[in-house]
Amino acid sequence: MAKTLTQEFVKGLWDEIPPFRLVxxxxxxxxxxxxxxxxxxxxxxxxxVLVFSNILVSALRKIIPSKVRIACFIIVIATFxxxxxxxxxxxxxPLFLKLGIFIPLIVVNCIVLGRAEAFxxxxxxxxxxxxxxxxGVGFTLAxxxxxxxxxxxxxxxxxxxTVFGPAFQPFTFMVEAPGAFVCLGLMLCLMNLVGKK
Amino acid sequence: xxxxxxxxVVLTVLSSFSGGLxxxxxxxxxxxxxxxxxxxxxxxxxxxxxxxxxxxxxxDRFKIKDGDVEHSFFVGVFxxxxxxxxxxxxGKGFGGNIGVMVGVNVKExxxxxxxxxxxxxxxxxxxxxxTEPDFTAQFQGLPLKKEFKVKADGxxxxxxxxxxxxxxxxxxxxxxAAGIYERVKPQLMEKLKTFAN
Numbered sequence: 275m276a277k278t279l280t281q282e283f284v285k286g287l288w289d290e291i292p293p294f295r296l297v298x299x300x301x302x303x304x305x306x307x308x309x310x311x312x313x314x315x316x317x318x319x320x321x322x323v324l325v326f327s328n329i330l331v332s333a334l335r336k337i338i339p340s341k342v343r344i345a346c347f348i349i350v351i352a353t354f355x356x357x358x359x360x361x362x363x364x365x366x367x368p369l370f371l372k373l374g375i376f377i378p379l380i381v382v383n384c385i386v387l388g389r390a391e392a393f394x395x396x397x398x399x400x401x402x403x404x405x406x407x408x409x410g411v412g413f414t415l416a417x418x419x420x421x422x423x424x425x426x427x428x429x430x431x432x433x434x435x436t437v438f439g440p441a442f443q444p445f446t447f448m449v450e451a452p453g454a455f456v457c458l459g460l461m462l463c464l465m466n467l468v469g470k471k
Numbered sequence: 472x473x474x475x476x477x478x479x480v481v482l483t484v485l486s487s488f489s490g491g492l493x494x495x496x497x498x499x500x501x502x503x504x505x506x507x508x509x510x511x512x513x514x515x516x517x518x519x520x521x522x523x524x525x526x527x528x529x530x531d532r533f534k535i536k537d538g539d540v541e542h543s544f545f546v547g548v549f550x551x552x553x554x555x556x557x558x559x560x561x562g563k564g565f566g567g568n569i570g571v572m573v574g575v576n577v578k579e580x581x582x583x584x585x586x587x588x589x590x591x592x593x594x595x596x597x598x599x600x601x602t603e604p605d606f607t608a609q610f611q612g613l614p615l616k617k618e619f620k621v622k623a624d625g626x627x628x629x630x631x632x633x634x635x636x637x638x639x640x641x642x643x644x645x646x647x648a649a650g651i652y653e654r655v656k657p658q659l660m661e662k663l664k665t666f667a668n
Contacts (some may be wrong), residue, residue, distance in 0.1 A: 331663055334485075341479045353489035359495055364500040367507035 279404040286408025292385045292416045293416045293458070294465045299385040302376050303417060304454040310433050313421025316376060318363065321407070323380050324389060328406035331394040338395075348381070356379045385409065388435025396401075419451045424448045424457055434449040477616040506530075509543075513572060516586030517557050520574035521547035526666075528557065533662050535655045542651055544659065546666050547574065553666035555583055556659065560651060562644030565636040566591040569600070571644035575615050575652060577663065585610040587641065597637035606631050606638075610645065615652055 290296055293303040299435045302320070305311040330350050331338075338346045359377050362370040370377065380386065389409055394402040425431055428448030447453045503658055509517075511531045521528050524547035531546040531553075547555035557574040570588040575581070587601035600606055610619075619642040620626020623635060630638035652659075 338481060339474060341474070342478045342482055345482060348486050349482075349489055353492060356493050360493075360496050360500050360504070363507060364503040366513050367504075371511065 275433040277401075279400060282404040283408035283411075286405065286410070286412040287415065288469075290409065291400040291412040291416055291465075292421070293413065294462055296385070296388075297462070298388060299383050299413065301379065301421065302383065304451070304458065305374050306373055307328075307424055307454060308449050309425045309429070309431075310418055311369070312372055313417035313419075314414055315366070315375060315446050316373055317410070317417040319358045319373075319377060320380055320383060320386070321410025322358055322412055323409040323417075324386055324413075325406040326354045326357075327351045327386060327390055329399055329424075330442040331390045332397060332399045332402035335344060335395045343395065344391070346385060347395075351386050351390065352381045364425060366401060369455075375448040385413065420457060420461060422424050425463070428453060479644075513559065513570075513588045516572040516588045516641070516655045517545050519556050520572060520584035520586050521545070521555060522584075524548050524555070525551070529595050531666055535540050535662065537651050537655050542655070544662070546601060546663065548666065553580060553663045556663070557617065558648060559650060560644045560648035562640040562647060564590060564600075565597050565641030566593065569637065569640040569644060571641055571648065573610075573615065573645060573648040576587070577660065579655075580614055580616065580652075582610045582613050582615050585641075590637075592634070592637050597631075597634045599631050599634060600637050600641055603631070615645075617646075618651070619643075626665060 286292075288295075292298050293300065299320075302316050306316045329346070329351050331347055334346070334350075357377060358380070359370075362373075362377060377460045387408060393405050397405070422432065425433075426437055427445045428450075430436060430444050448457060506529065509532070514529060515593045517528050526546065526548040528545040528547050531548070532543050533546075534541045535542050536542075542558055542560075545557040546553045547557065549555060555574055555576050557572050559570055559572050561568045561570055563569075563634065567590075569590040569592065572586045572588050574583040574585070577581050585607040587607070591603060592598050592600065606629075613627075618626070619628055621630040621635060621638045621642055623630060624639070626642065628638060628642050
């Protein structure tokens with residue numbers, strides 16, 4: 275367990291990048307990645323929750339009785355999710371309208387609970403912060419990449435700006451639900467091809 | 472037994488802590504969230520009704536109690552005079568309540584504009600009440616008094632073809648708005664004086 279903080283951080287970016295390697299948290303991955311903006315917004319909201327819940331769970335890990343640990347984790351996570359929800363309503367209302375129900379659903383995102391249970395409850399505060407940040411950034415990048423591919427192909431735009439000329443015929447299949455599955459599958463396949471030793 | 476007490480204590484402390492944190496954040500963001508909601512949900516309708524006013528009607532708002540219900544009024548300043556207010560009322564449409572924003576010239580008691588804010592009408596049929604300016608334009612200049620009815624019911628309102636129920640809903644909302652306006656007008660005029668400069 276003698277990993278450095280950098281290693282804890284970096285592992286979230288490739289070795290354990292949530293949607294592609296752990297294949298966790300697929301609900302927001304598939305549902306909100308219609309555009310880059312949505313994907314990154316969702317990723318950042320999740321990162322916030324991950325980092326703070328990891329810090330608090332790790333700080334309280336010696337106090338929390340093991341029999342009620344899941345209940346305690348959920349209270350911590352739900353608190354931070356509500357904080358994010360309120361802050362998003364106050365400062366980024368249009369994005370909040372687009373992400374809608376998926377913000378409160380971060381509570382049941384298995385990445386967050388998984389990190390609390392598998393990592394933060396056994397490691398120091400600093401290591402848990404690095405872990406939460408790494409996994410969160412990895413999740414954000416993954417959602418951004420997926421959103422990017424879907425937005426470019428399905429809409430012909432990137433971050434709302436037109437990429438191709440007016441002759442481009444949007445491949446609308448990509449912005450619909452089945453397109454999300456196909457796109458995720460292809461990206462998983464690509465990750466495995468590249469990562470193969 | 473000791474473990475039992477520890478579990479209860481930890482859960483209680485954690486829950487009360489998170490409750491306190493959330494209450495504090497909610498209190499601090501409440502006004503901003505209300506402003507954001509008004510700006511993005513009702514803002515477009517208010518702006519189109521009070522087009523050309525020299526103030527921000529969403530900031531210059533006040534509430535008046537009509538019986539048990541509190542209504543918000545948005546002030547439009549034209550030529551330095553707070554001559555127009557917008558109020559929202561509701562009428563029952565095909566898929567639930569239709570929110571209608573009505574702008575009134577308080578001197579002449581005439582309608583300056585009407586816009587649909589929220590609705591759950593059938594897309595492409597009833598939703599045209601919001602998207603077709605021709606429909607809402609017919610109310611312009613009419614006195615905001617008595618009852619509004621669609622022509623099929625012996626009234627004066629041209630219904631949207633194929634969307635009579637929606638048109639009735641909008642008419643009902645206008646009738647409601649006329650009632651509210653008549654009842655609160657004395658208070659309204661008092662409040663408006665504070666916006667004159």
